[in-house]
Amino acid sequence: MASxxxxxxxxxxxxxxxAIHGLDLSIEDGEFVVLVGPSGCGxxxxxxxxxxxxxxTTGEVRIGNTVVNRLEPAERDIAMVFQNYAxxxxxxxxxxxxYGLKNRGTPRPEIDRRVLEAARIxxxxxxxxxxxxxxxxxxxxxxxxxxxIVRQPKAFLFDxxxxxxxxxxxxxxxxxxxxxxxxxxxxxxxxTHDQLEAMTLADKLVVMNAGVxxxxxxxxxxxxxxxxxxxxxxxxxxxMNLVDIERLRGLVADxxxxxxxxTGTIGIRPEDIALDEPATPHFTISATLEAxxxxxxESLIYANAQGLSEDVVxxxxxxxxxxxxxxxxxxxxHEVLHSFLRETGRKAAA
Amino acid sequence: METKRTVFPNxxxxxxxxxxxxxxxLVFFIWPATQAVKSSFERxxxxxxxxxFVGLTHYIRLFQDPLYLNSIGRxxxxxxxxxxxxxxxxLLFAAAVSRLIRSSQFYTTLLVxxxxxxxxxxxxxxxxxxxxxxxxxxxxxxxxxxIWNANLNGTHAMILIIAAAAWKQIxxxxxxxxxxxQSVPHSLTEAAAIDGAGPFKRFWTIVFxxxxxxxxxxxxxxxxxxxxxxxxxxxxxxxxxxxxxTNILVYKVYSDGFIGLNIGSSSAxxxxxxxxxxxxxxxxxxxxxxxVNY
Ligand SMILES: Nc1ncnc2c1ncn2[C@@H]1O[C@H](COP(=O)(O)OP(=O)(O)OP(=O)(O)O)[C@@H](O)[C@H]1O
Ligand SMILES: [Mg+2]
Numbered sequence: 001m002a003s004x005x006x007x008x009x010x011x012x013x014x015x016x017x018x019a020i021h022g023l024d025l026s027i028e029d030g031e032f033v034v035l036v037g038p039s040g041c042g043x044x045x046x047x048x049x050x051x052x053x054x055x056x057t058t059g060e061v062r063i064g065n066t067v068v069n070r071l072e073p074a075e076r077d078i079a080m081v082f083q084n085y086a087x088x089x090x091x092x093x094x095x096x097x098x099y100g101l102k103n104r105g106t107p108r109p110e111i112d113r114r115v116l117e118a119a120r121i122x123x124x125x126x127x128x129x130x131x132x133x134x135x136x137x138x139x140x141x142x143x144x145x146x147x148x149i150v151r152q153p154k155a156f157l158f159d160x161x162x163x164x165x166x167x168x169x170x171x172x173x174x175x176x177x178x179x180x181x182x183x184x185x186x187x188x189x190x191x192t193h194d195q196l197e198a199m200t201l202a203d204k205l206v207v208m209n210a211g212v213x214x215x216x217x218x219x220x221x222x223x224x225x226x227x228x229x230x231x232x233x234x235x236x237x238x239x240m241n242l243v244d245i246e247r248l249r250g251l252v253a254d255x256x257x258x259x260x261x262x263t264g265t266i267g268i269r270p271e272d273i274a275l276d277e278p279a280t281p282h283f284t285i286s287a288t289l290e291a292x293x294x295x296x297x298e299s300l301i302y303a304n305a306q307g308l309s310e311d312v313v314x315x316x317x318x319x320x321x322x323x324x325x326x327x328x329x330x331x332x333x334h335e336v337l338h339s340f341l342r343e344t345g346r347k348a349a350a
Numbered sequence: 351m352e353t354k355r356t357v358f359p360n361x362x363x364x365x366x367x368x369x370x371x372x373x374x375x376l377v378f379f380i381w382p383a384t385q386a387v388k389s390s391f392e393r394x395x396x397x398x399x400x401x402x403f404v405g406l407t408h409y410i411r412l413f414q415d416p417l418y419l420n421s422i423g424r425x426x427x428x429x430x431x432x433x434x435x436x437x438x439x440x441l442l443f444a445a446a447v448s449r450l451i452r453s454s455q456f457y458t459t460l461l462v463x464x465x466x467x468x469x470x471x472x473x474x475x476x477x478x479x480x481x482x483x484x485x486x487x488x489x490x491x492x493x494x495x496x497i498w499n500a501n502l503n504g505t506h507a508m509i510l511i512i513a514a515a516a517w518k519q520i521x522x523x524x525x526x527x528x529x530x531x532q533s534v535p536h537s538l539t540e541a542a543a544i545d546g547a548g549p550f551k552r553f554w555t556i557v558f559x560x561x562x563x564x565x566x567x568x569x570x571x572x573x574x575x576x577x578x579x580x581x582x583x584x585x586x587x588x589x590x591x592x593x594x595x596t597n598i599l600v601y602k603v604y605s606d607g608f609i610g611l612n613i614g615s616s617s618a619x620x621x622x623x624x625x626x627x628x629x630x631x632x633x634x635x636x637x638x639x640x641x642v643n644y
Contacts, residue, residue, distance in 0.1 A: 053540050074546040086537035090559045099555075100545035151545075 002064035002154040002187060003029045004050060009059035011045050011211075019045040021211040022059065027204070030185045032178070034219075036198040037208035038234065043191040046208075047157050050189060052076050063154055074103075079148035080157040083164065085140045087132040093119075093143050094128045100151045118150040121180070138169045149180070155187040162197065174200060195237045199223070207231050225338075229345040232267045232338060238300065238313050240267040240338065251307050252283050256334040260349060264342025270300070272336035273314035275328060282333040287312065289326040294319055303328050383624065390617035408618035417594060418602070418619070425577070425598040428512060432580070433572040435516040437565070440523030445553060447524075448531045458528065465521035469582030476514035477587045480506075500588065504595025507588045511596050514587065515580045522575075523568050530564035531557060570634045574627065599623055 004027040011020040019042040027033045035043045048054040050061055052073035061068050068076050079100075087096050097118060101111045119125045122142040132140055141161065148156050161177075162170045178201055181188050192198055198205055199219045207214045207222065207230075214234075215227045226232040232240040243266050249255060259266070287303035290311055299320035302311045312330065322328075339348040358364050390408055392401040412418050447457050464472070479487045480500055488498040500506040534557050542552045558565075581600050584590060590597035590605055597605065600623065607616025 051540075051544060053543070073540075073543045074548070078544065080541070080544050082537045082541060084535070084537055086535065086541040088538060088542070088556060099542070099547075103546035103551065147541075147545075 003027055003031075003062075004155060004187060004189065005060075005062040006046075006050075007060045007062075009046070009049065009061060010057045011042070011049060011054065012057045019211055020049070023211075023213055025206060025213065025216070027187060027189065030187055032181050032188045032190065032201055032203045033206060034190045034192060034198045034202035034204075035206045035208055036192060036195075036234075037214075039193065041208045042211045043193075043208055044159055047080075047159055047189060047191050050076075050155075051078055051080050051157050053080075077151075077153050078155045078157055079151050079153040080159065081144045081148050081161040083160040085132075085144040085161075085164075087140060087143055087147070089132055092129050092131055093124060093135070093146075096132065096143055097128075097146050097150050100147065104151075114150045114152075118146040121149070122146045137165055138173070141165060141173060145177070145180070149184065149186075153186070155189065156181070158188065158190040158192075160192055161190075163192075163194070170194075170197075177201065195235065198235075207234060209234070225347075226267070227347045229265060229267070229340045232340070236269065238270055240269050241273070241312050242267050242340075243308060243312075245342075247307055247309070251285055251305060254283050256281070256283070256337070258334065259337065260339050262341050262343065263339040263348045265340045265345075267338035267340060268312075268332055268336060270313045270315040272332065273312065274331040274333075275301075275314070275316060277331055278333055280333050280335070282331050285312075285330040285332065287328045287330055289322050289324055289328055291324060292320055292322055301328075303330060305330070386617040386620045386624070388617075389613055390621045393614050404614070408614045409622075412615060412618050412622070417597075420594055421597050421599055421602045424508070424594070424596065428508065428515075428580075428596075428598050429573055429576040431512045432515045432519065432576045433569065435512065436519040437523050437568055437572060439516070440520045440568075441527050443520070443524050444527035444531055445557075447528060458525075461524050462521045464518050465525075467518060469515075469518065469579055470586040472514050472518040473511070473583035473586035476510055476517065476583075480510050480513075500592075502592055504592055507592055507596045511580070511583055511588060514583045515576060518583075519572060519575055523572065526564050526568055527561065530561045534560050566637070567634070570630055574630055577623065577626065 004025075006023060006025040008022045008024060009020060010018070010022045012018045023046070025033075035046065037043055045054060049056050050063075052068065052071060052075075056069050063076055063078065088099065091099065094115060097115045098111055101114065106114075115128075116125070119128055122145055124139065124142050124146060127135055127139060127143070132143065135143065141164075144161065158177075162173050165173060174197055177190075190197070190201055192201075202219050204216065205219045205222050206216050209230050215222055215231045217225075222231060223235055226235060226240070229242065233242060245259070245263050245266055248266055285305050287305040290302040290304045292302070293300040297317070299316050299318070301314050301316060301320055301322070303314065304311050314330065340346065341348045389401070391403060391405060393404045393407070394401045443457075443461055447454050447461070450457065467475070477485075477500075479485050480498065482488050482499040482501065485498075491498045498506055500510045538556055538560075539552050542556050547555060577598075578600050580598070581604065584596055584598065584601045585604075588596040590601045599619065603616050603619045603623065606612050606619065610616075
């Protein structure tokens with residue numbers, strides 16, 4: 001087990017496409033780090049550079065105390081779980097699990113012991129002699145996990161390992177991966193664009209955009225206190241409501257004085273907008289109901305306020321019964337406002 | 351999927367459309383084949399006026415004839431050598447080209463060229479290269495103390511036709527191997543690299559096993575090629591000589607029948623070859639589809 005440190009890492013493909021623009025990241029020993037970001041932001045590229053499947057254009061990657069830039073994937077002693085699992089189709093499940101150990105010259109009894117143990121942990125013992133094509137998607141996923149854990153590597157790298165599973169199975173595997181990582185204590189880097197996976201798995205969440213890191217932090221801290229417009233809009237489902245401050249001023253006379261100067265955009269989480277009047281200081285916006293999405297335990301209400309360019313989304317517990325055109329009064333407490341600078345889109349200092 | 355059916359108003363027209371193909375097949379394949387089967391059971395008098403049914407005599411004589419048994423031996427040697435060399439080199443080239451990123455198209459084009467060369471021309475080409483008085487390869491071999499003469503030395507003649515036949519077939523094998531390798535998902539070799547396998551190990555334990563359907567298919571195709579399509583190469587170079595050294599089965603059918611004028615024996619030989627190709631085709635249809643080991 002080991003820490004992973006990236007220093008000024010940059011990746012340029014074939015001289016013109018720059019996928020990663022000089023990035024610093026340090027991952028502690030045993031930490032579970034999740035990389036999230038929109039498609040094409042360079043998550044896989046970063047992971048593959050750590051794995052050694054992509055060259056590092058400039059900068060330095062360390063695993064433990066070793067600079068691994070020039071090491072082959074095999075020499076880095078990491079394991080990777082691929083999105084399509086990449087199981088060897090001509091080998092049995094046992095063969096898949098053994099392959100990496102055999103290549104490293106592990107003695108036979110040790111191989112058998114580790115394979116059986118991994119199979120037991122992942123509950124794939126009954127399938128050991130089947131070929132991958134004779135397994136369901138979820139079982140294949142487990143075998144892919146098994147192939148990673150039998151090697152007892154310094155780190156696990158996951159590239160969207162659950163995205164080929166259905167929602168329910170994804171939830172199960174998510175919990176299981178978390179539990180497994182806790183038990184083994186192996187440093188893990190996990191790429192996803194699933195909000196839920198990002199929030200629930202990460203010790204440390206890294207939000208990426210266009211080849212740079214937007215914010216690093218604990219998941220709830222990032223959710224509660226996004227440092228940029230991008231993070232505010234990206235994290236959460238639906239994301240934060242972002243309203244131009246001038247339009248808001250046109251609508252609300254009593255905006256709090258605490259809004260920092262230079263603010264261009266105000267952000268409000270959907271769950272921070274209330275339909276009932278709160279006790280704490282707040283302001284109100286009059287709007288009309290556009291649509292309601294019933295998600296079961298909660299409702300997503302889309303409201304249109306005269307003068308705002310986009311609908312405001314709010315989340316309310318239970319089932320909201322209302323029809324399009326109904327008048328609504330939106331109550332927004334002063335303390336839930338997020339202010340972002342007009343110039344840079346970064347969070348405005350209070 | 352529902353296939354589209356065209357209904358012809360005229361009952362005769364569809365038959366007219368397929369007639370050219372049917373006629374060609376009948377005249378050039380079915381009819382000669384039945385003639386061959388028929389005459390393999392007959393003996394004709396020297397002038398061809400009368401024939402006499404002799405049963406399996408030709409077949410029995412064939413398998414007692416040392417020249418025929420020699421020819422079988424030569425054919426087996428030729429077939430093994432050509433198949434092994436052309437498939438081995440093609441695999442090597444395909445592995446090399448599939449590692450390239452930018453210039454792979456260029457090499458693929460160059461490597462496919464020999465396929466466009468007719469067997470006769472391929473034969474002549476190599477005959478020139480190995481010509482004992484003017485050939486560049488024969489000249490170079492002299493430096494190694496080899497006095498090359500494919501006209502006198504049976505081994506030399508065999509090497510000559512093996513080189514010509516293998517050279518021509520590399521292109522075909524190369525294309526199939528390359529396509530096969532490109533269809534092996536990249537993530538498999540990446541996973542193997544992470545699992546500690548070096549380039550050679552990755553090739554032999556991941557890529558090559560996944561190529562096995564292609565390899566088996568090519569094996570059948572190559573045997574077929576060596577047994578039949580190499581006729582032109584031999585006709586253009588050694589004519590089966592020197593001293594029967596390169597008289598492989600398909601050439602012997604021709605030389606016994608059209609030069610030796612022993613129609614009965616020649617027919618029996620061609621029937622034997624026909625049975626062989628039927629067996630190969632059967633194996634191909636039966637197993638190529640199923641020989642997928644994953
Ligand atoms: N082999 C390559 N050659 C050139 N450009 C590439 C290559 N691989 C990726 N890129 C580019 O690098 C950028 C980052 O790609 P990457 O695959 O890392 O994105 P990602 O964040 O993993 O996206 P996704 O969530 O869709 O998987 C993209 O703009 C992509 O087009
Ligand atoms: Mg990706």
